Amino acid sequence: MDIYSGLNRATILSCVSVLLSMSLTGCVGLGTKNESIHGALTAGRVGHALAIAEQQDLAHEDVLASLNKGMLRRMTGDYEQSNRFFEIAKLQIKALYGVSVSEQAGALIVNDTMRGYAGDRYEQVLLHAYMAMNYIQLEDFDSARVEMLQADIKMQEWGEQPEEDPFVRYLSGMIYEALGEKDQALVSYRKAKEAYKLTGGKQGLGIPATLKKDLLRLLTEQGLENELKLLQKEFKLENFKPESIPEGYGELVVVVNSGLAPIRSAASIVTSTGGEIVDTVKVSVPQYLSSKQPYSVRLTTDRKMSAGLETVENIDALARAALDDDMPLIMTRAIARAVVKHKSQKEVEKRGGAMMGFLATVANMVTEQADTRSWTTLPQTIQLTRLRLPVGMNKINVEIYNASGTLVDTIEKKVQIKSGKSVFLSEHWVAPNMASNIVADK
Amino acid sequence: MYCSKYRKFMSVLVVLGLAAGMAACKPTITREDPNTVIDLSGNWNDTDSRKVSQEMIQDVLSQRWLSKFNASHGRIPTVIVGKVRNLSHDHINTQTFVSDIRRALINSGEVSFVASSEERGEIRGERKDQDLNASEETRKAMGNETGADFMLKGTINSIVDAIKGEQTRFYQVDLTLIDLSSNQLVWVGQQKIKKSIAQSGLRL
Numbered sequence: 001m002d003i004y005s006g007l008n009r010a011t012i013l014s015c016v017s018v019l020l021s022m023s024l025t026g027c028v029g030l031g032t033k034n035e036s037i038h039g040a041l042t043a044g045r046v047g048h049a050l051a052i053a054e055q056q057d058l059a060h061e062d063v064l065a066s067l068n069k070g071m072l073r074r075m076t077g078d079y080e081q082s083n084r085f086f087e088i089a090k091l092q093i094k095a096l097y098g099v100s101v102s103e104q105a106g107a108l109i110v111n112d113t114m115r116g117y118a119g120d121r122y123e124q125v126l127l128h129a130y131m132a133m134n135y136i137q138l139e140d141f142d143s144a145r146v147e148m149l150q151a152d153i154k155m156q157e158w159g160e161q162p163e164e165d166p167f168v169r170y171l172s173g174m175i176y177e178a179l180g181e182k183d184q185a186l187v188s189y190r191k192a193k194e195a196y197k198l199t200g201g202k203q204g205l206g207i208p209a210t211l212k213k214d215l216l217r218l219l220t221e222q223g224l225e226n227e228l229k230l231l232q233k234e235f236k237l238e239n240f241k242p243e244s245i246p247e248g249y250g251e252l253v254v255v256v257n258s259g260l261a262p263i264r265s266a267a268s269i270v271t272s273t274g275g276e277i278v279d280t281v282k283v284s285v286p287q288y289l290s291s292k293q294p295y296s297v298r299l300t301t302d303r304k305m306s307a308g309l310e311t312v313e314n315i316d317a318l319a320r321a322a323l324d325d326d327m328p329l330i331m332t333r334a335i336a337r338a339v340v341k342h343k344s345q346k347e348v349e350k351r352g353g354a355m356m357g358f359l360a361t362v363a364n365m366v367t368e369q370a371d372t373r374s375w376t377t378l379p380q381t382i383q384l385t386r387l388r389l390p391v392g393m394n395k396i397n398v399e400i401y402n403a404s405g406t407l408v409d410t411i412e413k414k415v416q417i418k419s420g421k422s423v424f425l426s427e428h429w430v431a432p433n434m435a436s437n438i439v440a441d442k
Numbered sequence: 443m444y445c446s447k448y449r450k451f452m453s454v455l456v457v458l459g460l461a462a463g464m465a466a467c468k469p470t471i472t473r474e475d476p477n478t479v480i481d482l483s484g485n486w487n488d489t490d491s492r493k494v495s496q497e498m499i500q501d502v503l504s505q506r507w508l509s510k511f512n513a514s515h516g517r518i519p520t521v522i523v524g525k526v527r528n529l530s531h532d533h534i535n536t537q538t539f540v541s542d543i544r545r546a547l548i549n550s551g552e553v554s555f556v557a558s559s560e561e562r563g564e565i566r567g568e569r570k571d572q573d574l575n576a577s578e579e580t581r582k583a584m585g586n587e588t589g590a591d592f593m594l595k596g597t598i599n600s601i602v603d604a605i606k607g608e609q610t611r612f613y614q615v616d617l618t619l620i621d622l623s624s625n626q627l628v629w630v631g632q633q634k635i636k637k638s639i640a641q642s643g644l645r646l
Contacts, residue, residue, distance in 0.1 A: 094483070098641065098645045099643060101646060145529070146528065146531060146532065146533050149531035153609075157605060
């Protein structure tokens with residue numbers, strides 16, 4: 001008598017449901033590391049999030065762990081260490097170049113997490129942008145320039161125009177301009193404009209007003225009248241008179257990284273192709289839950305000047321678009337895997353009997369997990385403004401407003417403005433009191 | 443029969459796994475001759491730095507500026523190292539080949555060097571401290587520094603052409619020696635390095 005036949009259907013089903021719930025817990029388990037970091041960040045405890053991150057991946061093998069450590073170090077103001085981890089992430093990404101035969105086989109037999117995660121394309125390019133912003137904070141503009149050139153090579157290597165990141169192009173232009181390389185800056189601003197036109201829709205963004213003004217200003221400075229007139233018409237800024245920084249003034253470039261990139265969760269379905277337990281298969285794919293309304297940011301100064309910041313990169317939208325683009329391949333692999341797993345269950349049952357078939361089915365269901373990996377310490381949006389300020393010490397208030405327009409936090413900063421120069425201020429904001437918590441945690 | 447074959451297979455797997463694990467635990471360290479050419483990533487490396495500095499030294503010492511200066515001034519020229527800007531796509535430590543060039547030029551006896559602007563700050567701080575704390579016999583006075591005759595400065599540029607796993611990298615190093623009294627360029631050195639990098643689209 002077969003062991004399987006000795007068990008009643010209700011017992012087996014209850015066993016399966018327990019294991020199914022275990023399997024679902026397993027799905028959550030993939031994201032748990034990120035969720036605990038996420039949880040600490042949304043509570044405004046960057047130091048705690050960093051402590052969690054630093055316990056992970058001590059052997060430096062995981063791209064995401066290095067990216068998180070780099071970003072959290074950046075949030076705490078430790079720009080040198082941040083770049084050290086980002087540099088490790090770069091090497092790890094390089095090591096994952098190409099298609100791995102064993103990982104593809106693992107993805108077909110077990111689940112998609114068997115594939116090495118080198119980061120989505122938008123994540124790989126933003127890695128260079130954050131390294132560049134770290135170097136700017138360290139006042140090493142030449143090294144920031146190196147990062148922008150590396151991002152350029154990366155985008156060039158992919159060879160497809162829609163992969164251009166408009167913010168990275170815009171940032172490159174600002175770095176070139178700060179270094180006095182106006183020709184190069186103009187080329188980057190032009191590329192940024194084109195990238196916003198081509199790919200901005202994916203992010204729900206148009207060409208930022210600051211970029212339009214920067215382009216017109218540089219074209220005026222370089223005496224490129226024809227292009228200037230064409231762009232003034234295109235931007236509907238015919239009466240705009242671009243001016244260089246006046247005597248006794250300098251420029252403040254404020255970049256605010258607000259909120260957090262969305263976390264992927266798993267969507268699972270359990271289906272049966274016949275009446276037997278071994279005919280049960282589970283398919284798990286990643287998904288994003290509905291997005292949060294982004295925060296808006298405003299800047300005020302002690303000299304009664306103010307400006308609203310513009311969104312120059314919508315990472316929330318980029319992450320969702322990247323998953324949408326990948327979904328056909330993810331689904332194809334998931335279906336192929338379901339077929340392989342179903343066949344293996346039937347084969348094991350045929351060779352080892354009903355109980356072995358049942359165990360194989362359970363094992364296959366438990367191991368079926370969605371690949372929910374993504375760089376979740378990235379901000380939800382990057383916002384920017386450029387403001388002319390008088391030379392000397394200026395007190396700045398960076399005001400964060402929620403979607404209903406309520407002021408939720410104010411970051412107070414002092415910046416020394418130098419004549420005719422650009423000073424960069426780069427802030428991260430995830431939750432109220434984040435800045436004071438960083439000081440307290442230290 | 444089936445079980446015994448399976449057990450054997452599993453034992454082999456375990457032994458192989460353990461061997462691989464043990465190999466992974468112990469780092470492999472091999473000492474290399476500093477002149478050995480080792481290209482790992484295709485990035486700018488010590489070999490490039492050494493090659494550029496050697497060729498630049500040969501060039502700078504063989505040009506006429508040196509003999510002309512000796513003839514007109516009756517002494518060897520004094521040089522200061524200015525900034526060598528890295529405009530390439532690699533994070534390059536320009537200090538390594540600048541110090542190679544400086545060392546070779548000093549050792550040639552044809553040129554003397556004065557401390558760079560960063561080094562001077564530190565030395566002036568020390569002299570200030572001596573003014574307060576050192577004995578009169580050993581104290582070094584301010585205002586006795588040797589003024590440089592020439593400044594050595596330059597750039598490292600790169601052009602990269604890349605498409606799906608293949609890259610051509612072209613590095614160009616330009617060094618110039620500028621007469622500090624007239625702003626004239628008395629020597630221009632240029633070195634070029636080209637590399638092709640192909641990365642396999644498949645891995646294990």
